[in-house]
Amino acid sequence: MRILRVVGSGLLSCGCFVGLYETYDGPTVQIIEERGVACLRRGHEPGRSVASAQMDDALVASGHARTPGRSMESH
Numbered sequence: 001m002r003i004l005r006v007v008g009s010g011l012l013s014c015g016c017f018v019g020l021y022e023t024y025d026g027p028t029v030q031i032i033e034e035r036g037v038a039c040l041r042r043g044h045e046p047g048r049s050v051a052s053a054q055m056d057d058a059l060v061a062s063g064h065a066r067t068p069g070r071s072m073e074s075h
Contacts, residue, residue: 001023001025003029005022016039018030018033019031031049032049032050
């Protein structure tokens with residue numbers, strides 16, 4: 001997987017900081033950048049991608065990130 005550009009970032013409800021990246025192949029991937037101090041979720045390790053289904057709606061609604069099919073809010 002090759003990263004094309006950053007399209008967003010934010011905090012998940014578990015406290016992990018996630019970056020949202022567009023790849024050269026087209027799909028958008030989420031990568032854990034920093035694990036939250038109190039996070040108990042398996043797989044939330046820095047550098048690991050997480051499934052789109054794990055993207056919190058609060059993160060998307062904040063305008064700091066988007067999932068395929070959703071646009072970012074302009075600021």
